[in-house]
Each structure stands twice: as C-alpha cells, then as structure tokens.
Amino acid sequence: MRCRRYELQAFRGQTIRGAGVMMWSRSEVTPFYDLDTYEAAYRFIGKDKVTMKLREERFSFTSNHETGDSKQVSPEGIHLALASCGEGLEEVKVLVKSVLLFSRHVTFHVFSDTPSQQPLCDHIKSLPEIYRKQFKFHVYNATFPLGSYEWRNMFLPCSSQRLFLPYIIPNVTRLIYVDTDVIFLSPVDNLWGQFDHFNKSHIAALVQESEDITYDWYKRIAKTPYYGKLGLNSGVMLMDLVRLREHQWLEKIINYFKEYLPKLLLGDQDLINIYFYFEPEKVYVCSCEWNYRSHHCQYPTPRSRCPPALKDGAHILHGAGQRFQGLKYPALKAVYTAFQSHRLGLDTKADLLRSIKTRLKGARSSCGSMPEAFYKRIEEQINLSPIVH
Incomplete structure (x- = not known):
C-alpha cells in the first residue's frame, strides 16, 4: 500500500465559447494539494467537446500484490466516485466500509478539500490488509471552474462535483456516483448491473425523488423544471461518461445554471432534473430499492x-x-x-x-x-x- 502525491498538468486558460465562460489554471503546473491555487483548465476538442486535462490524482492507494485466488480485474472494472468536503469523514468511513464488506475489486475516486485528504489517506492505510489489497483508492482535489464559489458551495460543499466527472476522469467510461451519506446493503456489483438495462439513448440512471406525489418535494416546493411527475434524487447516479461527453452535458448544465441559479433550491440535483426535464429519453429510472430513503x-x-x-x-x-x-x-x-x-x-x-x-x-x-x-x-x-x- 502506498500513498503518493501527484501534480496537476493544466493548460493556460481558454474561453469555452459554447458555454460563454472563461476557465483556467494560474500556472501550467500547479501542486495538486493546494485547492486555493488550483482551478480547472479546460480546452476545446473539436467544436463541441470540452475536456479537463489531468496528469494524475493527488493520492493513489494500490496493493503491491494480489492474493493468489483473486480474479483479475479488467482495466475498466467497477468505478465508484464520491465527494467529501468539510466534516464528512465519518460518513465516508461508513460508506467505504459497507462497500468493502460486500464487494470485491472496486476502484474508488474520492474528491475532497485539502484538510480532509490526509485523514482520509491515514484511514485507508489503516484498513486490514485483506481489504486493502482488493481495492484501489484515488483521492483528488475537488475540481471546479474558475471563480466558482457558487459551484463549490451549491447546496452542500462539493456536492456539485458529480456534474464535472465526465471531464475530470476521461479514461473511465462508466462509473457510479454516490453521496457520502449512503450505505451499501448488497454488493456494488448489483447496482453496476443496472447499466445492462440502458438502451442506446440512456446516459445516466437515477431513482425517483419519491413514490407518492402527495409528499413529493418537487411537486410541493420546487421552483425549477423537473423530470416526470416526481423528479429525480441524485444521491445515487449511474453515469455513462462517454455518452455524457457526447451529448454536451457540461455545456447544457452551465447554461441551465446561468438561467436558473436564483431558483435552485437543491443545487446540482435541480440542475440534473432540469437537464432530464428537457431530455427525458436520456435517463433510465431505477426502482426505489437502489436509493432507499426515510x-x-x-x-x-x-x-x-x-x-x-x-x-x-x-x-x-x-x-x-x-x-x-x-x-x-x-x-x-x-x-x-x-x-x-x-x-x-x-x-x-x-x-x-x-x-x-x-x-x-x-x-x-x-x-x-x-x-x-x-x-x-x-x-x-x-x-x-x-x-x-
């Protein structure tokens, strides 16, 4: 098990004309541990694709050996992402523990603020070896557009991180994003299997906000458009990153952000609902046992x-x-x-x-x-x- 620090390779700022915003890094190479001096660097590829060029994440936790009976994991495998900024370490510990208990060979992508990273690193290194050697952990700085106080603090600190994942992790084709206040009661593999239900149009999967319109939050309170009759809860989200990039996900999300900002009550979840309100055919709706709430x-x-x-x-x-x-x-x-x-x-x-x-x-x-x-x-x-x- 090793805990390494990497650096970010960023490009000088360029205007994203399709989104109408300027995003850049202050320098060509910025230490990745310094959240305050780092801002996302974007560039166009072709007319309508935006990507974020990252060299490496801050910390990588991998085992130097495998057990003899461990099955080989494909380069793709199962990827699980989460974001934790501020006082969320205890919930992250419980979430990770629930995954380790019931699953094997999952790659974690954890986005966090600087103060949270070393305690998280120490916790992962303290896990029993039998668990450490079957999982991979990558810890990144929370990554947002330049001058993005609203993005970073939308609803909860760093909760909008999921919106940028298709451009932050370009080499992964699919992943599951979960809020930190989630506990797995069965193997992650079961949830990953929901990708098999995607048709050619689906770019993501979520669960409805509720089952009964009488108590539905979106029906009673929301001030923005939302998916279907009940809206979607973003606490568990399956993401086809390739398709999200192909369908100009980020450009549209930024435009909705600019248009609806004063009315966003649930932050990034509202933006996701707005997106699928206008393009409902692109979301696969999982049943409620995949995101069971009070x-x-x-x-x-x-x-x-x-x-x-x-x-x-x-x-x-x-x-x-x-x-x-x-x-x-x-x-x-x-x-x-x-x-x-x-x-x-x-x-x-x-x-x-x-x-x-x-x-x-x-x-x-x-x-x-x-x-x-x-x-x-x-x-x-x-x-x-x-x-x-």
Missing part, C-alpha cells in the same frame, strides 16, 4: 412505500438530509451506528446483522416498523457466502 417508510400512505425493498430488502440506504444523525429517524440511525461500530477484520457479517436487528428493535418509529427492508439483503449475502467474514 420517506419510503415514514409516511402513512401505502403509495409512499417501496414495495421491492419491503419484499426483498433495500440494496442501498440513503440518509439524505442528515437522517443518520440525531434522534428524529431512529431506524436509519440504528443501521448507520451498526455499520459504524462494525470492526473490519474482527467482526463477521453475521455480527453486523445481529447488531442491526438488535438496534432496530429499539427504533420505535414508522421506519422501525418495517425493519426487513434494512437487513434482508445482508441476510442474503450471509446465506450465499460459504465463509462468513
């Missing part, structure tokens, strides 16, 4: 529920709106705390399952009355694994 279990109407999660369990739990914190949502906090307390390399998946079930018994709430949604997929993994670890 409003799937907190409201009284059956229509607000998520039937696939109640039947077979949720694949992903999303604590949007700080639902993992505080006392208002005890069921979600119970699951989060169980994962947080789980000791990789010492405790088994069966230990985790028992901890979740025990904590849920004390979570007296509407969501707590439907506990199977939180652990059925974990039970499935234990039953499928010949060795419980």
Whole structure:
C-alpha cells in the first residue's frame, strides 16, 4: 500500500465559447494539494467537446500484490466516485466500509478539500490488509471552474462535483456516483448491473425523488423544471461518461445554471432534473430499492412505500438530509451506528446483522416498523457466502 502525491498538468486558460465562460489554471503546473491555487483548465476538442486535462490524482492507494485466488480485474472494472468536503469523514468511513464488506475489486475516486485528504489517506492505510489489497483508492482535489464559489458551495460543499466527472476522469467510461451519506446493503456489483438495462439513448440512471406525489418535494416546493411527475434524487447516479461527453452535458448544465441559479433550491440535483426535464429519453429510472430513503417508510400512505425493498430488502440506504444523525429517524440511525461500530477484520457479517436487528428493535418509529427492508439483503449475502467474514 502506498500513498503518493501527484501534480496537476493544466493548460493556460481558454474561453469555452459554447458555454460563454472563461476557465483556467494560474500556472501550467500547479501542486495538486493546494485547492486555493488550483482551478480547472479546460480546452476545446473539436467544436463541441470540452475536456479537463489531468496528469494524475493527488493520492493513489494500490496493493503491491494480489492474493493468489483473486480474479483479475479488467482495466475498466467497477468505478465508484464520491465527494467529501468539510466534516464528512465519518460518513465516508461508513460508506467505504459497507462497500468493502460486500464487494470485491472496486476502484474508488474520492474528491475532497485539502484538510480532509490526509485523514482520509491515514484511514485507508489503516484498513486490514485483506481489504486493502482488493481495492484501489484515488483521492483528488475537488475540481471546479474558475471563480466558482457558487459551484463549490451549491447546496452542500462539493456536492456539485458529480456534474464535472465526465471531464475530470476521461479514461473511465462508466462509473457510479454516490453521496457520502449512503450505505451499501448488497454488493456494488448489483447496482453496476443496472447499466445492462440502458438502451442506446440512456446516459445516466437515477431513482425517483419519491413514490407518492402527495409528499413529493418537487411537486410541493420546487421552483425549477423537473423530470416526470416526481423528479429525480441524485444521491445515487449511474453515469455513462462517454455518452455524457457526447451529448454536451457540461455545456447544457452551465447554461441551465446561468438561467436558473436564483431558483435552485437543491443545487446540482435541480440542475440534473432540469437537464432530464428537457431530455427525458436520456435517463433510465431505477426502482426505489437502489436509493432507499426515510420517506419510503415514514409516511402513512401505502403509495409512499417501496414495495421491492419491503419484499426483498433495500440494496442501498440513503440518509439524505442528515437522517443518520440525531434522534428524529431512529431506524436509519440504528443501521448507520451498526455499520459504524462494525470492526473490519474482527467482526463477521453475521455480527453486523445481529447488531442491526438488535438496534432496530429499539427504533420505535414508522421506519422501525418495517425493519426487513434494512437487513434482508445482508441476510442474503450471509446465506450465499460459504465463509462468513
């Protein structure tokens, strides 16, 4: 395991005429650890393509050896991206732990601010070797356009990072972006399989904001156009980066940003909804068990529920709106705390399952009355694994 520092290779600023903005780097080579002195450098390729030229990420964590029975990973493989700026390290730890528990051979792309990077680096190096050697971690500076206070702080710090990924990671064709307040309850491979449902028009996949229009945020509050009748939640997003670049994703997003900025209440999620409002044929809508949230279990109407999660369990739990914190949502906090307390390399998946079930018994709430949604997929993994670890 090694932790290396790289530098950014950037080009001098050029005007992106299609988007009508100027973006540049202050110097041709800028140390990648200094967020304040680094700004994104863009250039045209042809008439309508924009790319960001990066030489390397800040830190790369890879194993120097593989176990003998590890299957070889293709150069493409499964890629998972997230962005964390400010006080989000604990949630990142839980998210990473949930991926390591149920998956193998995932490449992480983590975007963060400078103060968060060394603690993250130290945490990854502290993981048990059996987990470290099966995953790759790349840590980057959060990357935004020049003079982009609005982009960096849209809704939550760095949450708009997902909008730029097609141009920051040019050598990856597909990836999954998740918010840091996400916990995987089944292998990432299962979610990756949703790419198989894409048709030739789809460039991304997301889950609806809700199931019941009565309680839908977009129907009640939104001031901008949104996809369909219920809108989309951006906490879990499958992205075909090649197609996003081909369909002028960034140019259109920047134009929507300029047009709707005063009305954006949920930041980048609103921009994503605006994009797919105008081009609905380009999004594949996954079912609710891939982004299970509190409003799937907190409201009284059956229509607000998520039937696939109640039947077979949720694949992903999303604590949007700080639902993992505080006392208002005890069921979600119970699951989060169980994962947080789980000791990789010492405790088994069966230990985790028992901890979740025990904590849920004390979570007296509407969501707590439907506990199977939180652990059925974990039970499935234990039953499928010949060795419980």
